[in-house]
Amino acid sequence: MNTTSLWKCFVTIARCGSIAKAAKVLRQSQSTTSRQLAMLEDELGYLLFDRPDKGKGLTISCDGKRLLPKATLAMTTIERLEEAALHQFEDQPESIRLAIPDMLPKSVGAELCSALWRKWPNLEIHIYHPSIFETYRLIQQQKVDFGIVISEPYPLTNIQVEAIGRCDFGIYTHITHPVALNKNPSFNDLIPHRFFSQMASSSGVSVLEEQRLSLNMSYTQSFEQAMQLTLKGMGCTILPQAMVKNLMPHDSRLLVELPIYAVTGLLSYAIELVNLQLYPHQNIRTTLLSELIAILDKTEY
Numbered sequence: 027m028n029t030t031s032l033w034k035c036f037v038t039i040a041r042c043g044s045i046a047k048a049a050k051v052l053r054q055s056q057s058t059t060s061r062q063l064a065m066l067e068d069e070l071g072y073l074l075f076d077r078p079d080k081g082k083g084l085t086i087s088c089d090g091k092r093l094l095p096k097a098t099l100a101m102t103t104i105e106r107l108e109e110a111a112l113h114q115f116e117d118q119p120e121s122i123r124l125a126i127p128d129m130l131p132k133s134v135g136a137e138l139c140s141a142l143w144r145k146w147p148n149l150e151i152h153i154y155h156p157s158i159f160e161t162y163r164l165i166q167q168q169k170v171d172f173g174i175v176i177s178e179p180y181p182l183t184n185i186q187v188e189a190i191g192r193c194d195f196g197i198y199t200h201i202t203h204p205v206a207l208n209k210n211p212s213f214n215d216l217i218p219h220r221f222f223s224q225m226a227s228s229s230g231v232s233v234l235e236e237q238r239l240s241l242n243m244s245y246t247q248s249f250e251q252a253m254q255l256t257l258k259g260m261g262c263t264i265l266p267q268a269m270v271k272n273l274m275p276h277d278s279r280l281l282v283e284l285p286i287y288a289v290t291g292l293l294s295y296a297i298e299l300v301n302l303q304l305y306p307h308q309n310i311r312t313t314l315l316s317e318l319i320a321i322l323d324k325t326e327y
Contacts (some may be wrong), residue, residue, distance in 0.1 A: 029066070029069070030104060031062060032062050032063075032065055032066040032069070032196055033066065033097050033100065033101060034064065034101055035048065035052065036066055036074055036090075036093075036097055037060055037085065037094070037097050037098050037101050038051050038052055038054035039059070039063060039075070040086055040090065040094050042164065043084065043134075044084060045059050045060055045063070045084065055117035063075070065269065070089075071078075071086050071304075072085065072087075072089050073089065073090075074087055074089060074090035074093070075087055075090055077196075091296045101167060103219070106147065106148060109147065118146060118149070118307060118310070119149075119171075119307050119310065120149075121149065121150035121151065121152060121170070122142075122148055122149065122150075122151055122152070122171045122172065122310060123151075123152040123153075123154065123169070123170040124138070124151065124152070124153050124154065124170065124171070124173070125154045125155075125156050125160075125161045125164055125165075125169045125170040125172070125173035125174065126138075126153060126154070126155060126174055126246045126275060127155065127156065127157065127158045127161065127174060127175075127248070127249075128144055128155060128250050128269075129158060129176070129177070129193055129249055129251050129266045129269070129297075130174065130193075130266075130297075130322075130325075131268070131272070131325060131326075133325065134318075134321055134322070134325060135153055135187055135323045136303055137317075138314070138318060138321060139151050139153070141311075141313075141317040141321075142313065142314075144318070145313060152170075154170055155248065156170075156173075156247075157224040157246075157247055158174075158175050158224055159175035159224050160177055160224075161174070161175050161300065162175065162185070163298065165185065165300055165302060166185075166293040166302075167300060167303070171301060171302075171305060172299060172300070172301045172305075172311070172314060173299075173300050173301070174190070174297060174298070174299060174300075174318075175297070175298055175300055176193065176295040176296070176297060176298070177189070177295050177296035177297070177298055182304060184303050184304070185300050185301070185302065185303065186300065186301050186302070186305070186311070187298050187299075187300050188298060188299050188300075188304050188315055189296045189297070189298050190297055190298060190299050190315065190318045190319050191296070191297045191318075191319065191323070192294055192295065192296055192297060193266055193268075193294070193295060193297050194266070194267045194293065194294045195264050195266055195267065195293035195294070195295070196264070196265060196267050196270070196283040196284075196293060197216075197262060197263070197264055197283065197286060197293070198253075198256055198262065198263060198264075198265050198270060198281045198282065198283055198284065199256060199261070199262040199263075199281070199282060199284060200256060200257065200258070200259035200260075200280055200281065200282075201279070201281070201282050202259055203219070203259055203261075203262065204219070204261060205219060205284060206282045206284070210285075211284050211285070211286055212286060216262060216286075218242070218246055219242065219261055219262060220242045220243075220260060220261030220262070221242065221243055221244070221261055221262050221263065221293050222243075222244050222245070222246055222251075222252035222255055222256065222261055222262070223243060223244075223245055223246070223263070223264070224245065224246060224247075224248070224249070224252070224262075242261075244261070249263075249265055249266060249269060250269075252258070252264075252265065252268065253265055253270075256281065257277055257280055257281065262284070264293065265281075266295065267283075268326055270283070271326075297322070299311075299314060299315060299318060
């Protein structure tokens with residue numbers, strides 16, 4: 027006896043609340059569905075559903091309620107096993123590792139995972155949050171498969187690069203910082219003050235690194251860390267404008283974007299998806315690209 031189909035029938039009836047609705051889900055006749063339920067109950071020796079008066083829906087029995095969680099888990103496991111067996115020889119890895127810096131909202135990573143799991147439910151996803159400069163090194167060392175970076179003037183060799191959006195940055199400091207009190211600040215005004223930047227890149231040459239704006243540089247792992255130090259009045263930093271907009275009202279009032287003429291309007295960079303050219307699963311890359319572009323298109327960042 028194929029008991030798997032009988033247990034699937036039981037779980038489906040419990041979900042749908044009636045044999046008629048369950049039969050539609052199972053794509054079989056009501057008589058077949060009723061017969062399968064009866065066969066399972068005969069096999070077990072007790073009723074899984076109480077039979078009400080004619081015209082009323084089925085009510086799951088006490089014995090059925092006790093069995094339902096285990097039966098549901100068993101059917102879900104079998105469905106996943108069948109799917110994994112069907113896709114075993116497709117161009118799909120068991121896992122992928124993504125480097126997503128904090129210049130993008132946290133919701134981007136969640137939406138991306140959701141989109142990938144809709145297509146590959148059993149895909150194992152590892153998410154890392156390196157600095158935007160460290161991502162290239164992680165890609166080269168094959169510690170991550172894909173990373174999101176800002177566009178670089180000197181891209182590394184053997185790296186696939188694809189633009190997925192743009193991000194606007196600004197130079198910020200605390201409202202009480204000496205530079206903020208200057209109505210017309212310039213680059214020269216930044217030189218004597220502490221400036222926070224991201225960890226250095228593997229290439230040693232980066233868009234933001236080239237803009238060395240101070241003789242007193244300090245480095246952080248993330249924009250969030252640089253922003254918190256700046257909120258304490260400890261220096262100046264470059265931040266994604268959307269990150270500042272998303273601050274709590276009290277904190278957002280503590281930061282001011284410096285209207286430096288040579289910088290304002292120029293700190294807008296392409297955001298790119300990068301991976302090694304030798305990465306074997308191009309269908310994963312194609313899906314990542316299309317999903318990221320769609321997510322970023324509707325996200326304020």
